[in-house]
Amino acid sequence: MPDWFDATPGRLYVVATLLPLAAFVVMLGIGGVRCLCRPYRQVGGTASSVYWLLGGDRPLKTGAYWATGCMAAAAALAVTGLVLFLSDGYRADLSPEQRAARWGERVDWVRIGAADSAPPGEWENRGGDRRRTPPGLSLALELGYRIDHLSALMFAMVTVIGTGIFVFSIGYMKDETDEVVEDHEVDAQTPRPRPEDPPEAAAHPPAHPAHHDGHGPGTEHGFRRRGRYGRFFLYLSLFCFSMLNLIVADNLFQVFVSWELVGLCSFFLIGFYYERPSAARAANKAFIVNRIGDAGFLVGILIAWTSLGTLNFEEMTRRVRSPERDTHGRLEYADRLVRVNPKVDEDGDRRYVLPAEAGTGSHLALFPIRWENPRHYHGLGPHAHTSRHGDGAEHDAEDGFWPDARPTYFSYGAMPYWLFVVMGLGIFLGCVGKSAQVPLHTWLPDAMEGPTPVSALIHAATMVAAGVYLVGRAFPLFAPEVLLVIAYTGAVTLFVSATIALVQTDIKRVLAYSTCSQLGYMMLALGVGGWVAGLLHLLTHAFFKALLFLGSGSVILGCHHEQDLRKMGGLYPKMRVTALTMLVGVLAITGAPLFSGWYSKDMIIGSALGFGLVHKEHILLFLLPLLTAAMTGFYMFRLWFLAFTGKPRDEHVHATAHESPAVMTLPLVVLAAFSIGVAWGSPVWDADASYLGHLLEKGEPGAVEAQFLEERHETHEYHLTAGAMALIAAALGAGLAVVVYWKPRIDPAAIRAQLGGVYTFLLRKWYFDEMYDAAVVRPTVRLAFAAAAADKRPTDAPPPPGQPELPPKRFDLLTLDGWLNALGQAVGSVGKGLRAVQTGQLRNYVLFLALTVAALLGILLSLGG
Amino acid sequence: MSELGLPPFLVLSAFLFVCGVVCVATKRNAIGVLMGVELVLNAANVNFVAFARYNPVFRLEGEVFALMVIVLAAAEAAVALAIILNFYNNHATVDVDKADELKG
Numbered sequence: 009m010p011d012w013f014d015a016t017p018g019r020l021y022v023v024a025t026l027l028p029l030a031a032f033v034v035m036l037g038i039g040g041v042r043c044l045c046r047p048y049r050q051v052g053g054t055a056s057s058v059y060w061l062l063g064g065d066r067p068l069k070t071g072a073y074w075a076t077g078c079m080a081a082a083a084a085l086a087v088t089g090l091v092l093f094l095s096d097g098y099r100a101d102l103s104p105e106q107r108a109a110r111w112g113e114r115v116d117w118v119r120i121g122a123a124d125s126a127p128p129g130e131w132e133n134r135g136g137d138r139r140r141t142p143p144g145l146s147l148a149l150e151l152g153y154r155i156d157h158l159s160a161l162m163f164a165m166v167t168v169i170g171t172g173i174f175v176f177s178i179g180y181m182k183d184e185t186d187e188v189v190e191d192h193e194v195d196a197q198t199p200r201p202r203p204e205d206p207p208e209a210a211a212h213p214p215a216h217p218a219h220h221d222g223h224g225p226g227t228e229h230g231f232r233r234r235g236r237y238g239r240f241f242l243y244l245s246l247f248c249f250s251m252l253n254l255i256v257a258d259n260l261f262q263v264f265v266s267w268e269l270v271g272l273c274s275f276f277l278i279g280f281y282y283e284r285p286s287a288a289r290a291a292n293k294a295f296i297v298n299r300i301g302d303a304g305f306l307v308g309i310l311i312a313w314t315s316l317g318t319l320n321f322e323e324m325t326r327r328v329r330s331p332e333r334d335t336h337g338r339l340e341y342a343d344r345l346v347r348v349n350p351k352v353d354e355d356g357d358r359r360y361v362l363p364a365e366a367g368t369g370s371h372l373a374l375f376p377i378r379w380e381n382p383r384h385y386h387g388l389g390p391h392a393h394t395s396r397h398g399d400g401a402e403h404d405a406e407d408g409f410w411p412d413a414r415p416t417y418f419s420y421g422a423m424p425y426w427l428f429v430v431m432g433l434g435i436f437l438g439c440v441g442k443s444a445q446v447p448l449h450t451w452l453p454d455a456m457e458g459p460t461p462v463s464a465l466i467h468a469a470t471m472v473a474a475g476v477y478l479v480g481r482a483f484p485l486f487a488p489e490v491l492l493v494i495a496y497t498g499a500v501t502l503f504v505s506a507t508i509a510l511v512q513t514d515i516k517r518v519l520a521y522s523t524c525s526q527l528g529y530m531m532l533a534l535g536v537g538g539w540v541a542g543l544l545h546l547l548t549h550a551f552f553k554a555l556l557f558l559g560s561g562s563v564i565l566g567c568h569h570e571q572d573l574r575k576m577g578g579l580y581p582k583m584r585v586t587a588l589t590m591l592v593g594v595l596a597i598t599g600a601p602l603f604s605g606w607y608s609k610d611m612i613i614g615s616a617l618g619f620g621l622v623h624k625e626h627i628l629l630f631l632l633p634l635l636t637a638a639m640t641g642f643y644m645f646r647l648w649f650l651a652f653t654g655k656p657r658d659e660h661v662h663a664t665a666h667e668s669p670a671v672m673t674l675p676l677v678v679l680a681a682f683s684i685g686v687a688w689g690s691p692v693w694d695a696d697a698s699y700l701g702h703l704l705e706k707g708e709p710g711a712v713e714a715q716f717l718e719e720r721h722e723t724h725e726y727h728l729t730a731g732a733m734a735l736i737a738a739a740l741g742a743g744l745a746v747v748v749y750w751k752p753r754i755d756p757a758a759i760r761a762q763l764g765g766v767y768t769f770l771l772r773k774w775y776f777d778e779m780y781d782a783a784v785v786r787p788t789v790r791l792a793f794a795a796a797a798a799d800k801r802p803t804d805a806p807p808p809p810g811q812p813e814l815p816p817k818r819f820d821l822l823t824l825d826g827w828l829n830a831l832g833q834a835v836g837s838v839g840k841g842l843r844a845v846q847t848g849q850l851r852n853y854v855l856f857l858a859l860t861v862a863a864l865l866g867i868l869l870s871l872g873g
Numbered sequence: 874m875s876e877l878g879l880p881p882f883l884v885l886s887a888f889l890f891v892c893g894v895v896c897v898a899t900k901r902n903a904i905g906v907l908m909g910v911e912l913v914l915n916a917a918n919v920n921f922v923a924f925a926r927y928n929p930v931f932r933l934e935g936e937v938f939a940l941m942v943i944v945l946a947a948a949e950a951a952v953a954l955a956i957i958l959n960f961y962n963n964h965a966t967v968d969v970d971k972a973d974e975l976k977g
Contacts, residue, residue: 846976847973847976848972848973848974848975848976849969849970849973849976850897850906850969850970850972851897851898851899851901851969851970854894854897854898855898858894858898
């Protein structure tokens with residue numbers, strides 16, 4: 009074992025992160041070489057033989073094995089790293105600093121300014137400019153990794169699930185290995201817009217899709233193209249790399265880079281069948297909707313950079329939260345946000361003082377990143393000074409904050425509190441986009457256009473998990489107000505998506521909305537202080553959602569790409585493994601006891617109840633998830649019953665249905681095992697004893713406990729009640745599904761007829777798409793048309809033969825185009841004038857030369873004299 | 874024999890220079906232009922040598938530069954004559970007023 013590894017085992021994770029990237033780069037290189045050699049394939053020679061060596065016209069299968077191998081190696085490294093990391097936690101000979109050094113490193117990437125090396129005191133005495141960079145900040149964009157319990161567990165989860173999905177894809181994407189693939193969903197002759205298209209798009213049918221690799225439009229049966237087996241794994245590898253990089257990143261900027269990469273890969277993969285107009289549109293939609301969130305994220309990053317001077321998570325936390333360690337037994341004041349008021353001294357110095365009433369100041373106190381003697385920090389908070397003075401007046405920092413001769417630290421500065429809130433909201437907006445929360449959730453169901461393994465990857469391990477993960481990681485940066493917004497966003501999302509999922513008939517869309525709903529649970533949990541609950545749900549949900557999606561993929565493949573639940577039914581005898589593993593997933597997501605989902609959902613409902621009991625006005629945050637637990641049970645069992653039980657509703661589908669090959673069922677079985685047992689602890693039947701939960705608890709930021717002390721107390725008190733209520737609700741929902749779909753006592757059609765309006769409302773997904781269409785898309789398109797009409801000519805294209813060229817429009821000539829044309833013409837006429845000087849007569853030139861020299865001499869002489 | 878001093882040389886150099894410039898500016902014959910250029914160069918040479926003689930600081934530099942200019946003038950004459958020959962081959966004349974094909 010090399011030395012560097014002994015010193016910093018965290019590098020294991022760097023290697024694991026780079027493995028999928030290596031897979032990507034190698035595949036990209038080989039694909040590029042193949043592409044370059046393609047024109048010579050008939051000519052012969054080296055290029056031709058290279059072309060045929062690299063697979064020729066037929067897509068290579070080796071790429072898939074190579075990518076899967078890299079992913080599996082990453083998974084092995086991740087699990088090794090997890091074990092090493094956990095065992096490090098039991099080593100007594102390591103101080104926290106040493107442990108941090110073993111599991112995290114950082115290097116400068118782009119240096120922006122010189123490091124300010126002055127010691128704190130000196131820095132302080134420079135006077136006036138309080139916005140100067142505090143010492144110890146390097147003013148550089150950094151690359152770095154930091155492994156803690158959260159990232160280690162997430163990393164293991166992503167790589168393990170990723171490996172499962174890669175293996176599954178080897179089977180699922182088999183069609184793509186053919187030399188010619190016929191896409192029946194693309195009409196080769198005239199691409200016709202689908203009925204659900206918005207009218208604007210229908211009026212302008214998209215251009216004929218480009219033909220891949222020069223294959224002709226094909227027959228009228230469908231569109232023909234080359235198989236894209238390698239490309240699929242190429243994208244998957246890049247996707248996994250981005251996600252892994254996002255997980256290990258120790259600063260916001262690196263997160264942002266990976267964040268965008270994840271978005272880009274999702275764009276590629278959702279639009280994998282880009283000849284289908286619906287797929288192309290879904291990819292665009294996902295990308296554009298995510299841009300809205302990313303704009304907010306960028307604002308948050310910029311505020312953090314300008315106000316805090318660093319993007320490193322740990323340093324940002326130390327800047328905004330009061331220090332952690334304290335020998336005076338005042339830990340209850342650690343990890344708090346401290347609000348202060350600015351006050352100008354007699355000598356014009358700006359200082360900050362604690363307000364009489366805690367938590368009302370207009371500014372947020374910022375703390376130095378490094379303390380000379382952190383153990384001498386005294387607690388902060390209302391009692392810190394009222395106990396000393398007791399008169400409730402404002403006290404100067406000197407006695408309220410640092411009683412023992414360290415007053416100047418207080419001048420480290422502060423930032424306006426509203427700016428801090430905006431920063432938190434901005435970061436959260438990014439997470440809203442990525443994690444598909446209302447109101448930016450509309451891209452997620454449309455993302456079902458991608459191949460099913462992609463849906464599994466997006467929904468379980470990578471894309472949507474990124475948002476929740478970032479909220480967990482950046483938790484100390486969220487003000488209580490932001491957390492409340494997070495909680496309500498989550499609550500609204502989980503409810504809205506669950507109601508939509510009740511009526512969907514596409515098997516993948518039901519799952520998509522259930523993902524939205526479960527992500528809402530996670531956000532809600534994080535917002536009400538259930539940090540462990542939310543992230544535990546993230547981990548468990550990843551396993552059973554990957555299982556459910558891969559299961560649905562298996563069903564879809566077995567039914568020959570039939571996704572409509574109304575045409576399935578009675579599939580259980582045909583595909584037992586898929587059905588049973590999916591049943592495991594359904595039970596887990598419903599929260600059946602002893603399945604992994606039970607532990608996490610139980611904790612979430614408990615946290616919500618604790619929060620609701622402390623803040624009575626927010627009891628809705630408990631009622632909505634409880635109600636939704638029932639709906640979850642209903643729609644998940646509805647899906648399972650509709651697909652696997654009852655009479656076959658479509659003879660053709662049923663007759664040809666078959667179980668998938670082992671390469672696809674094996675990942676299902678493995679994921680099912682994880683879905684059952686990943687959250688187990690000792691004893692198994694104790695919802696609080698989840699081992700995974702305990703591990704996460706060790707990685708919990710101190711800020712959570714500091715902010716939600718009271719709520720946590722209530723949560724522990726009423727945990728059992730909440731769990732029981734959730735269980736009853738889920739059972740009721742599941743029971744309803746049984747009587748409606750399995751042993752039909754109630755006719756679903758009758759319910760539909762009775763609730764006609766509501767049913768349509770839900771079927772149209774609360775009219776979100778229509779709303780955006782009317783509010784954003786159409787005005788934009790209309791504006792574009794208006795702008796185009798104002799242009800000199802409506803289009804750049806030459807007029808159709810037989811029609812006169814359109815006359816220029818006055819408006820444009822008077823505005824931008826007019827000015828630019830005038831500028832161009834002015835330059836032209838100056839050139840024309842100067843042309844006359846260039847006579848070509850040698851004697852003229854010499855004359856000019858002599859005169860110029862004489863003139864210069866004259867100037868020189870007059871200056872000198 | 875008494876020393877002449879610097880000014881007469883400078884006057885001679887200026888006279889030569891002006892002659893050269895006027896020759897370049899008025900002659901239509903390309904050979905004549907070339908001769909004018911030689912006059913200008915030699916005016917500079919006279920200056921170099923005169924300063925080398927009367928200013929001890931430039932003793933070495935002045936003479937070296939004068940030699941440089943002579944070499945340069947020789948090279949220039951060779952190139953210019955080649956150009957003139959080519960021009961004559963193409964246009965059957967050495968009148969520089971006819972050489973205006975590249976005018977604006």
